[in-house]
Amino acid sequence: MTGSRRIAAYLGGGCLLAAWLASAASTSRQAAVEPPPPSAPATSNTEALAAGVQAQAARLRQRIAGAPAPAAPARNPFVFAARELTAPRLAPRKTEPAPATDAPVPAEPQFALVGVAERLARAAGVPPDIAARLYLPLLGGAVANLNAMGPAAALTGAVRRGDEQTIRAHLKALSAEDRILYRTVSKAAITLAREAGLSEGAAKRVEEMLEKA
Secondary structure, three states, X not given: OHHHHHHHHHHHHHHHHHHHHHHHHHHHHHHHOOOOOOOOOOOOHHHXXXXXXXXXXXXXXXXXXXXXXXXXXXXXXXXXXXXXXXXXXXXXXOOOOXXXXXXXXXXXXXXXXXXXXXXXXXXXXXXXHHHOXXXXXXXXXXXXXXXXXXHHHHOOOHHHHOOHHHHHHHHHHOOHHHHHHHHHHHHHHHHHHHHHOOOHHHHHHHHHHHHHO
């Protein structure tokens, strides 16, 4: 039994020795292996893209700096030159002669009658400056009525009314020469008065009075 114990002790000690040697050998091998050198950190994709953009921008600046400057335009397309305006040339207007008429028309009868009326007003004592303008409002109204209604409807006065008393007073105040003119104009007015509505009896009485005057 003593021999078997010894054998068991030797075997156990050999196993422990073998295990210790194995662990020592593995430790020495791990110490002998050098760790690999640290590798440089890898550049990310974003940093690489930014570096590429910066490089392209630098090349673009170099090309722009070396390019020739554009020449100034000969004229500004937004500024218009002042134009000298000239009056249009109009073709000469042909004047046509007034149509011929067979009816005899006295030269400017209205001015002659106004002149007679002004002379009679001065003879009656009206100042000359007032006499020159005395009948202008009356003439203006007569012309407006003549334009709007015609001569028969625009006629006013003693002949139009058939006022024999006023006509007799007018004839009495006039000279022989002016009385002739008054009768001539009044006879012409009787025709218009008939057209405007004067009765035939009144027209006949005015005509007879003018003939006797």
